[in-house]
Amino acid sequence: MTTKSFDVVGIGNAIVDVLVQADDAFLDNHNLTKGTMALVDEGQAERLYASAGPGLETSGGSAANTLAGIAQLGGRAGFIGRVRDDQLGAIFAHDIRAVGARYETPAASSGASTARCLILVTPDAQRTMCTYLGASVGLDPADLDLEMVAQAQVLYLEGYLWDSDEAKQAFIAAADVARSHGGKVALSLSDAFCVERHRESFQALVDGHVDVLFANEMEITALYKSNSFEEALEQVRGRCAIAALTRSEQGSTVLSGDQTFTIPPYSLGPLVDTTGAGDLYAAGFLFGLTRGEDLERCGQLGSLCAGAVVTQLGPRPQCSLPDLLAQHLG
């Protein structure tokens, strides 16, 4: 596997985040469920934004955050996702390239504007997201750089792609290419509501096409309609080679065959904003995996990266991840 040009190549929605502080009343007034991601159309996005407080704009997107994290860690990272040729699209492209990831998906020259996600951060540091998918849903197989996919040790995909038929088809085509070239396929379930929308499709995928599954407690219990996290663990066990299941302040559990690793969380300072926690967990985990680390160490790397991103506003660590690793994992 070491002859591949990329450690991880990701496919996902190319999104610019708008981070806004909000209180619980704002969520209630707009019928938003705390901690989830809701899809909105352009009109809804504009109305929500108009009623929200001042924002901070920064590149986001679940898989894009993961790939940016892998690049920040020193991994060879590539990202595929579609923006429009507008100012937010230029910001997205700049930021992911600036951390050293390869990003070459052509920007659309017409149609919907670059995707944006209004992220409402409440005083309890939870984030509630409203996403206008814009140009990102137009990703189709023609946009795929299959050369890059074939050169990936791991192809990483976000479940959010299932919300667009074109993107879903693009992903399945890419997964076939990756596997036929000896690569592994990793999937993040993304969001519990997203799992509700695509449960059967995700279940079939996990059984047949996924080597590494990432999910949080809500997502994995939604996938199997489990009554508890423990029940979900046994339902997913053996269905894919590795399942890495995150539980916020309770750390994570990594399953592989009949092995179970319980990984404690890292607390690196006051909790500010949980945006990107799952994405950075996947970054640390996959960085370890592609370097041949054992699964416990992969989980620790994930925990540490997630622990760093939740102490700041925004989904991509502003600190040096290599310094952080050197300090905590020597």
Place this chain on the structure above:
Amino acid sequence: MTTKSFDVVGIGNAIVDVLVQADDAFLDNHNLTKGTMALVDEGQAERLYASAGPGLETSGGSAANTLAGIAQLGGRAGFIGRVRDDQLGAIFAHDIRAVGARYETPAASSGASTARCLILVTPDAQRTMCTYLGASVGLDPADLDLEMVAQAQVLYLEGYLWDSDEAKQAFIAAADVARSHGGKVALSLSDAFCVERHRESFQALVDGHVDVLFANEMEITALYKSNSFEEALEQVRGRCAIAALTRSEQGSTVLSGDQTFTIPPYSLGPLVDTTGAGDLYAAGFLFGLTRGEDLERCGQLGSLCAGAVVTQLGPRPQCSLPDLLAQHLG
């Protein structure tokens, strides 16, 4: 004065900031002088941005930050400045309205894009700025809402406006309107290089048209080519009703007639980014002044707001300024 509709109306460049962490070598490689503001054209701005790290976008602009701060404090604030009808322009307009300031300057429908400022934040928390003025230099007297200017207790202007002939003319017209309606005129000298470019013009302005002058140590010594801060104090004394002179970690000095008030700084946490410190000092000071507070209290309000903004990344406080005041100044 209490019959006016606005406490403070500001005129300035309408800018979106791009905050990027950088090291001293980056500044050296690009011939940038730490702590200053350099004007760049669109091509230079693109090249600098392409070579810089990932960014965080947020509304900025010196006077705009001040007016946003006054609105956050609960003051009646208005802002005049020109954006283009593009995505960054929409962000600027949203953010200043979201804190309660009135902002009605029509967005340009053609010509240069919205102004942006690449702010390089070094590990010592200093900020070095490269500004592409874009659409903001097109501000002309026709864009002025003279009704709003006439209704201002204080008209606040940034020295940066002098870098554009149209904007300068717009300002002078506005100052005449404000004064003829019984308002005061406040000016920030903005930047030492800006003072070098417009020294004679600024000197004449301070002597004849300015009631409240804001400057930091570098700017006031540049204005009078003084050999020391103490010498500059005596050179500016008596030339305008009030001079509020800031000195970073040494606090500030407020002069009025033969009175001198020395105001200590507030240290509210580790220094993260000095962007907006002067702008927020002016916000606190003018908020106090328009509420009839004595000059020492005005200086304390300025120090406290500046102390808050330097503990975070970005030029507009993300904390609640009214809570901060209640906590520290009762």
